[in-house]
Amino acid sequence: MNAVGLVGAFATLFAAGYGLLGLLIRNSIRLNPAEQIGFSWLFGTGTISLLLWIFGFVAHGALLQGLVSVVCLLFGIVGWRLKIPWQSRGRLRAIDGFLVAIIALEVAIIFCLSFVHTLGWDGLLNWEIKARYAFANGGVLPASYFSDAGRAFSHPEYPLAIPFNELWLYLWVGESNQFYAKTIFPMFYLVTTFLLAGFAARLSRKTWVGLLVAALLFFVPQLTVEVGCASGGYADFPLSVFYLAAVGCLFCAAERGNSGFFRLYAACLALLPWVKRDGLILWAVAAACGVLVILRTKKSAASFLIFIPGLLIICAWRFYLNAMHALQAADFLPFNLETVRTHLDRAQPLFSALLAEFGDLSTWSFFWFIVAVAILYCLPRMRSAGVLALLVALVAPIILYLSLYLFSSWQNYLEHVGLSISRLLMQVAPVGFLLIVLAISGRSQKRPSALRMEDDATCVIARSERTAVVELA
Amino acid sequence: MTFRWSYGRIAHVLLWCSLAIALLTVSIRRIYSGATEYPLRPGGALHTTDSYLKFATGAEGASKNVIAIFDAMPASKPVVIFMRKGDSYSSGLGMTAAYLASPHAVRLCEIDGATPDKQLSLIDPARIAGVVLCRVSRPASFPAGKKFGAGFEIISMPKNG
Numbered sequence: 001m002n003a004v005g006l007v008g009a010f011a012t013l014f015a016a017g018y019g020l021l022g023l024l025i026r027n028s029i030r031l032n033p034a035e036q037i038g039f040s041w042l043f044g045t046g047t048i049s050l051l052l053w054i055f056g057f058v059a060h061g062a063l064l065q066g067l068v069s070v071v072c073l074l075f076g077i078v079g080w081r082l083k084i085p086w087q088s089r090g091r092l093r094a095i096d097g098f099l100v101a102i103i104a105l106e107v108a109i110i111f112c113l114s115f116v117h118t119l120g121w122d123g124l125l126n127w128e129i130k131a132r133y134a135f136a137n138g139g140v141l142p143a144s145y146f147s148d149a150g151r152a153f154s155h156p157e158y159p160l161a162i163p164f165n166e167l168w169l170y171l172w173v174g175e176s177n178q179f180y181a182k183t184i185f186p187m188f189y190l191v192t193t194f195l196l197a198g199f200a201a202r203l204s205r206k207t208w209v210g211l212l213v214a215a216l217l218f219f220v221p222q223l224t225v226e227v228g229c230a231s232g233g234y235a236d237f238p239l240s241v242f243y244l245a246a247v248g249c250l251f252c253a254a255e256r257g258n259s260g261f262f263r264l265y266a267a268c269l270a271l272l273p274w275v276k277r278d279g280l281i282l283w284a285v286a287a288a289c290g291v292l293v294i295l296r297t298k299k300s301a302a303s304f305l306i307f308i309p310g311l312l313i314i315c316a317w318r319f320y321l322n323a324m325h326a327l328q329a330a331d332f333l334p335f336n337l338e339t340v341r342t343h344l345d346r347a348q349p350l351f352s353a354l355l356a357e358f359g360d361l362s363t364w365s366f367f368w369f370i371v372a373v374a375i376l377y378c379l380p381r382m383r384s385a386g387v388l389a390l391l392v393a394l395v396a397p398i399i400l401y402l403s404l405y406l407f408s409s410w411q412n413y414l415e416h417v418g419l420s421i422s423r424l425l426m427q428v429a430p431v432g433f434l435l436i437v438l439a440i441s442g443r444s445q446k447r448p449s450a451l452r453m454e455d456d457a458t459c460v461i462a463r464s465e466r467t468a469v470v471e472l473a
Numbered sequence: 474m475t476f477r478w479s480y481g482r483i484a485h486v487l488l489w490c491s492l493a494i495a496l497l498t499v500s501i502r503r504i505y506s507g508a509t510e511y512p513l514r515p516g517g518a519l520h521t522t523d524s525y526l527k528f529a530t531g532a533e534g535a536s537k538n539v540i541a542i543f544d545a546m547p548a549s550k551p552v553v554i555f556m557r558k559g560d561s562y563s564s565g566l567g568m569t570a571a572y573l574a575s576p577h578a579v580r581l582c583e584i585d586g587a588t589p590d591k592q593l594s595l596i597d598p599a600r601i602a603g604v605v606l607c608r609v610s611r612p613a614s615f616p617a618g619k620k621f622g623a624g625f626e627i628i629s630m631p632k633n634g
Contacts, residue, residue: 109508116511118521125568128521133575142576150551150579153568179516216493219500225507233521365500370492440489 005173006180012072013168016051017044019075022082024267028260030087031198038194039264041187042245045238046271047075049164050313052139060138065171099211103193106218111186113224113231119178123233128181129154130163135170146324156326159317161275162235181233188238189230193217195241196433199248203434204441213433220367220429228423235276236423242268242275244430246286247393251434254293254386262299265290266306273314278401278427283310285396289389296385331416332407343406346413350405353417354398363422371432377439387438394431401425525569529562530622536573542619542627543574546602550630551578553596554605558583566607566625577602588612604628 017040024043025031031039051068059067092100119128129151134141146156166181173180193214201210218224228234246268253262269286272279287307294303333339358368371394381387401424410416478486517523519536526535546552552574556567564583571579582592588610604615608624611617618628 112513113508115516116513118524120521121565124521124525125572129572132572136575144578148578150554150581151571153571153581175518177518178522179518179520182520216496219497219504221500221503221507224504225510361499362503365503366492366496370496373488373492 009172013044015076016047016072019079022079024263025260030085034194035198038191056140064139114186119233131166132176146326200437251386270309374435374439532622550602555589563608
């Protein structure tokens with residue numbers, strides 16, 4: 001019965017995501033099956049959690065579950081009718097098959113690890129607690145939870161994407177179950193490999209490069225086995241997937257006329273602040289990159305409308321928290337110039353802590369060193385809107401996160417850094433892989449070749465250096 | 474057939490292959506040890522809280538019994554949870570107790586001493602549902618509660634008191 005419930009939960013989730021995907025791209029681009037699954041998962045998790053929250057104002061219990069299920073099925077029917085164009089890659093070569101087998105093994109290991117590991121501290125007390133309490137209250141978080149001083153440690157002000165997806169599973173299996181809640185997180189790892197392989201293949205024009213990068217993702221210890229990793233119950237890795245999707249789509253949308261990827265970027269962007277509070281910073285950076293691309297590629301002024309959904313979510317959530325009299329976390333001092341002035345002496349120790357984190361081989365291996373090499377490779381190509389956006393998308397959040405610790409209210413702010421900086425860097429780590437792919441593939445593009453548009457699914461790497469259009473067949 | 478790769482391209486390929494090999498060499502051992510650190514164990518609805526309570530107190534499968542005790546308490550009254558200041562295990566137990574105590578309101582109190590004598594003397598027992606002691610000792614004057622392993626005790630207040 002529980003297995004049937006889980007299948008129902010996942011099926012409705014994918015149906016919702018697939019329908020939204022179909023509506024967004026409207027046959028303007030071709031996506032391979034893995035990319036379709038990846039985007040369907042992301043949009044499905046966003047849709048389900050938003051629907052549960054919104055419909056929770058007017059319904060609860062079986063009616064709430066029924067309403068959300070009906071909407072998901074309607075989305076699914078829309079997606080089925082729209083028939084998202086299928087991008088075929090032809091026959092898989094031996095190297096591709098080998099890499100696919102490696103990735104499959106890695107994903108299986110992540111699934112196993114997720115069942116071995118617990119949800120983790122934050123996974124239980126910040127995220128799953130909301131799902132549990134909402135389930136006990138008919139699918140709606142009790143108003144008293146937000147102003148309950150005794151449970152202020154659980155950050156009631158955190159957004160609900162992850163908890164309400166766990167809630168969706170609970171509604172379908174009929175009980176709050178910490179074990180089943182964990183099934184969500186390895187799915188995000190699977191989706192990361194799909195999207196990373198897809199973007200990397202588009203950037204490099206080589207399927208094996210995409211698959212190789214997706215396989216190498218597993219070998220960053222922070223993503224695989226450290227606290228807050230993909231197999232735990234933290235929101236940082238899911239946030240990193242949404243950010244990867246947003247930035248990757250933006251990069252592809254930098255090609256003039258590629259409106260399909262631009263709409264995908266808009267949808268992923270809107271969901272960033274809904275996944276975690278840190279998503280607000282990533283939203284701001286990704287939005288700034290979006291403005292950059294719009295201006296550099298001379299898109300129409302209507303393109304700025306894409307920022308409205310994210311702004312709506314941010315404002316609506318803030319309004320909701322005020323209405324619920326939600327307690328705010330006391331981790332940070334007031335954000336003003338006075339605080340900056342009095343804590344500027346923290347800058348040098350914070351920078352040292354960041355360098356120490358980059359050099360922590362047990363957590364990151366040589367990943368950040370490789371990213372640094374990739375950045376050096378990409379610096380001469382900064383005239384390209386896409387490359388510049390990618391560089392900003394990677395570097396800006398790191399600088400902003402580090403700056404946040406200037407405002408830390410912890411007695412020992414370096415302890416605050418130590419407990420959280422790995423997870424913050426993890427949020428941008430997948431984007432680092434895109435930069436690595438750019439660096440790997442850029443050197444091989446010695447001679448520019450003519451633009452070739454075989455189908456609508458193309459992604460120009462860097463117009464300024466006249467690299468060839470990516471072939472997707 | 475002539476070899477058409479330039480020296481630059483060879484250097485490029487060698488660089489990235491070396492970096493990839495370096496990444497794998499360092500990370501494989503760490504990932505292997507991280508992946509094999511814990512054995513596969515059976516799941517359950519309270520998988521995470523059971524794991525933590527076993528780690529902190531030694532008690533097996535305690536979550537269900539903890540919830541049962543809280544369920545027997547009057548829902549309209551709060552539960553007071555005492556934790557030792559500066560003791561992370563105590564804080565963890567306190568927050569876990571708060572998690573399991575829903576829908577009861579909870580009050581978390583950090584104390585400096587070993588026992589909450591002073592704090593308990595200020596509380597009217599009739600106004601609370603129960604007391605949880607997380608690595609703090611129960612005052613001698615206080616009735617005994619249900620102990621879970623070492624350092625975790627839940628005391629239900631009499632319903633009429």
